Amino acid sequence: MCQLLGMNCNTPTDIVFSFTGFALRGGQTDEHQDGWGIAFFEGAGVRHLVDHQAAIRSPLAELIKAHPIKSENVIAHIRKATQGKVALENCHPFVRECWGINWVFAHNGDLPEFMPELNGQFLPIGNTDSERAFCYILQQLRLRFGTTPPALSDLSRTLKELCSEIAAFGTFNMMLSNGSALFVHCSTHMHYLIRQFPFNTAHLSDQDVSIDFSSVTTPKDRVAVIATQPLTNNESWAAFGSGELKVFVDGACLTN
Amino acid sequence: MCQLLGMNCNTPTDIVFSFTGFALRGGQTDEHQDGWGIAFFEGAGVRHLVDHQAAIRSPLAELIKAHPIKSENVIAHIRKATQGKVALENCHPFVRECWGINWVFAHNGDLPEFMPELNGQFLPIGNTDSERAFCYILQQLRLRFGTTPPALSDLSRTLKELCSEIAAFGTFNMMLSNGSALFVHCSTHMHYLIRQFPFNTAHLSDQDVSIDFSSVTTPKDRVAVIATQPLTNNESWAAFGSGELKVFVDGACLTN
Numbered sequence: 001m002c003q004l005l006g007m008n009c010n011t012p013t014d015i016v017f018s019f020t021g022f023a024l025r026g027g028q029t030d031e032h033q034d035g036w037g038i039a040f041f042e043g044a045g046v047r048h049l050v051d052h053q054a055a056i057r058s059p060l061a062e063l064i065k066a067h068p069i070k071s072e073n074v075i076a077h078i079r080k081a082t083q084g085k086v087a088l089e090n091c092h093p094f095v096r097e098c099w100g101i102n103w104v105f106a107h108n109g110d111l112p113e114f115m116p117e118l119n120g121q122f123l124p125i126g127n128t129d130s131e132r133a134f135c136y137i138l139q140q141l142r143l144r145f146g147t148t149p150p151a152l153s154d155l156s157r158t159l160k161e162l163c164s165e166i167a168a169f170g171t172f173n174m175m176l177s178n179g180s181a182l183f184v185h186c187s188t189h190m191h192y193l194i195r196q197f198p199f200n201t202a203h204l205s206d207q208d209v210s211i212d213f214s215s216v217t218t219p220k221d222r223v224a225v226i227a228t229q230p231l232t233n234n235e236s237w238a239a240f241g242s243g244e245l246k247v248f249v250d251g252a253c254l255t256n
Numbered sequence: 257m258c259q260l261l262g263m264n265c266n267t268p269t270d271i272v273f274s275f276t277g278f279a280l281r282g283g284q285t286d287e288h289q290d291g292w293g294i295a296f297f298e299g300a301g302v303r304h305l306v307d308h309q310a311a312i313r314s315p316l317a318e319l320i321k322a323h324p325i326k327s328e329n330v331i332a333h334i335r336k337a338t339q340g341k342v343a344l345e346n347c348h349p350f351v352r353e354c355w356g357i358n359w360v361f362a363h364n365g366d367l368p369e370f371m372p373e374l375n376g377q378f379l380p381i382g383n384t385d386s387e388r389a390f391c392y393i394l395q396q397l398r399l400r401f402g403t404t405p406p407a408l409s410d411l412s413r414t415l416k417e418l419c420s421e422i423a424a425f426g427t428f429n430m431m432l433s434n435g436s437a438l439f440v441h442c443s444t445h446m447h448y449l450i451r452q453f454p455f456n457t458a459h460l461s462d463q464d465v466s467i468d469f470s471s472v473t474t475p476k477d478r479v480a481v482i483a484t485q486p487l488t489n490n491e492s493w494a495a496f497g498s499g500e501l502k503v504f505v506d507g508a509c510l511t512n
Contacts, residue, residue: 042343042344043343043344043345044343044344044345044381044382045306045343045344045345045346045347045381045382046344046345047306047344048304049305050301050303059319059322059323060319063315063316063319066315067315087298087299087300087301088298088299088300088301088302088303089299089300089301089302089358090301091301095351096353097352097378097379097381099376099379100379100380100381101381102345102381120355120403121377122353123353123355123356124356125300125301125353125356125357125358126300126301147376
């Protein structure tokens, strides 16, 4: 199994604090040693960093901590290989273009029997069940909505249907973003919190590190952080229900 | 205008020496300050690093020099913006999946009037003429060959036709790779050399740095290096002719 981290904000925000705790689970406080990856939206572009080394030993992970990248939408993943060899092409998050927009996807769980028919528009490069599910989702979106991207409400409803369909084949905890919304589906484990005014001090669960967010934010900032397991031990993380799809936009959860 | 650097090898090779000289042209020995990028194939995967900072000031460029990445196919680009704002989504190389394979593309030149009809299968995310040309190439490959990737000879012949068609709209120096072959088209400036046994010492043009390749290679190694302008001043670089498409596989030029 793997762990996921997502961030969705109303202003470009760096993810160093959350990523610091999260990356420790990649080989130190947890067993997810088979690669990791992170994708930051910057405007319409995506900065996509993946590595098949454990996150705690990766120079790229050090770079992210040393040179904070600000983004409104981030998805990160640390991997414990279950299906697919340890190779760069199997590292999440995966990125594809659809409707001239970057889509970023990461998955936690197993879908051993999920073998959908793919029409060739989006095909897996590696051999994970996860990338297969991502290709299937994009294919179905294109089949349903043609060459014009749908409104957020239609997109959300369709993704909920597709996630339910895929989750019937196993465990489908997933994060998907098009750079404006972050869609998160939970089969088994997923937690989130919204940080907003008045900001407080947060303390990581995986390392003795605290940050006083009131000193690095403005009163208008709002940040949603979503993770497989809570990353801090003095904040109130809400658990997703099984089968829930939540949609985050501008740091708010639209589906409470 | 921009500059391009490509490498195609028969064994995973690091590009640090060539990249060191090339990156200096990104703001120091030349004026290409509007971003840079590099893509390394690693198996079927691609490590894709892009930055809208000048290469000489980029921490990512430092990382590449400090932690050499070995690859059989690399494409790098430094940018002087002509069309498209300075933004991450406009940084080359561009990456797209077609036939379940990663394709990497970078372009030097201007195609101001090139406005092909795109059917929606591959759409630009940014607003450069370059990404438009890349999407058009992939679209035409899919239209001609359907859901099965063609043999190298058919692919090369088709790319030659497509490059000629696009080059009629302006300047089209470009590099394209599917991870096994590196296709290079020249409109105005492109040079290459093949390094193979017996290896010699090479000296960069842009900095007083030499490397004795005989100490870091085996007799079987073969490396093709392709660049807009020669990178070393004591080796014999061959110039491409205008309108030429050369195909490099396993460090050899197939189209001499």
